[in-house]
Amino acid sequence: MKWRKADLQTYVQSKEYIDTIVLPLVPFGIANDEESKKAAIQSEMITLLSHELEKELTGRMLLAPHYSYLKSADKQTEIARMNMWAAEMKEQPFKHIFILTFDPSWKKYEKELESTLLWLPAVQTGELNSKEMHKTVREQVAQMVELIRAYWQ
Amino acid sequence: MSDEKQQVSRRQFLNYTLTGVGGFMAAGLLISPIRMAIDPVLKESSAGDMANVGLSVDDITEEPQRIDWTIDQVDGWYESEVNRAAWVYRNENDEIVAFSPVCKHLGCVVSWEGSDQHPNEYFCPCHDGRYYKDGTNVPGTPPLAPLDEYVQEVRDGMLFLGEPKPRGEA
Numbered sequence: 001m002k003w004r005k006a007d008l009q010t011y012v013q014s015k016e017y018i019d020t021i022v023l024p025l026v027p028f029g030i031a032n033d034e035e036s037k038k039a040a041i042q043s044e045m046i047t048l049l050s051h052e053l054e055k056e057l058t059g060r061m062l063l064a065p066h067y068s069y070l071k072s073a074d075k076q077t078e079i080a081r082m083n084m085w086a087a088e089m090k091e092q093p094f095k096h097i098f099i100l101t102f103d104p105s106w107k108k109y110e111k112e113l114e115s116t117l118l119w120l121p122a123v124q125t126g127e128l129n130s131k132e133m134h135k136t137v138r139e140q141v142a143q144m145v146e147l148i149r150a151y152w153q
Numbered sequence: 154m155s156d157e158k159q160q161v162s163r164r165q166f167l168n169y170t171l172t173g174v175g176g177f178m179a180a181g182l183l184i185s186p187i188r189m190a191i192d193p194v195l196k197e198s199s200a201g202d203m204a205n206v207g208l209s210v211d212d213i214t215e216e217p218q219r220i221d222w223t224i225d226q227v228d229g230w231y232e233s234e235v236n237r238a239a240w241v242y243r244n245e246n247d248e249i250v251a252f253s254p255v256c257k258h259l260g261c262v263v264s265w266e267g268s269d270q271h272p273n274e275y276f277c278p279c280h281d282g283r284y285y286k287d288g289t290n291v292p293g294t295p296p297l298a299p300l301d302e303y304v305q306e307v308r309d310g311m312l313f314l315g316e317p318k319p320r321g322e323a
Contacts, residue, residue: 059258059277059279059280060280
């Protein structure tokens with residue numbers, strides 16, 4: 001389910017079946033031209049990936065709206081905020097909270113997060129709409145489905 | 154009227170001419186509004202469009218295989234490419250069957266033999282929903298309806314699929 005009215009209606013009716021939430025992290029920063037371009041690609045890729053993942057697992061996961069953060073921001077502050085999000089989600093109750101990111105700098109703080117961090121190596125070459133990219137994304141999504149299913153069992 | 158050969162009088166001739174010319178003018182004026190009024194009928198419906206899924210009928214076997222294709226969808230403001238998928242196989246009566254992979258429970262994507270414990274069945278990873286090979290839901294699992302079936306057509310040996318339709322009781 002996505003974060004939109006129609007899906008939320010289904011969610012409210014079948015809460016007991018939906019126990020997983022996925023939160024995509026999107027970096028933002030416009031100070032450095034190269035860095036901002038990278039951040040934009042990451043944002044595009046994560047949107048694509050998370051939508052494909054949502055399509056596969058619609059019936060059991062909710063795709064949260066993007067969590068965006070400044071590249072230069074203090075990680076501790078962000079982690080505190082993210083844990084607030086996680087606390088709110090856990091109350092619903094969502095049993096499995098996955099944070100999706102391409103940004104390797106989060107990996108170091110994984111232990112401080114009250115959710116499961118899924119860090120993916122970013123694919124940054126090639127055209128986003130090309131056939132090869134579709135294939136790559138599909139394969140990546142298939143593996144993510146496997147991983148999430150492992151948590152379900 | 155003395156001459157028997159004079160069959161059309163001047164008055165009649167003028168009447169005929171004016172009616173004819175007037176008729177043409179009226180038709181000219183009316184044709185655009187009429188065309189406009191019946192336009193929706195003449196328009197090809199995009200919903201019923203069949204898409205070539207790039208699969209030759211000779212390649213369809215008894216083993217369900219997943220195919221993916223894209224269609225153009227006009228959705229309110231913008232036109233977008235939408236990915237579609239189907240599980241296609243040939244049943245015992247040698248008919249081609251194409252199922253939509255969307256689980257009838259809450260909409261996850263099912264896959265053929267998606268679970269090692271349940272061979273010869275479609276399996277939904279979300280809540281362990283299962284379907285038999287003919288798309289019927291396995292009783293006792295979450296889905297309450299059989300898988301939707303695509304409207305299909307074979308043109309020149311290629312498979313064309315349209316919209317998924319819920320199956321009636323079979």
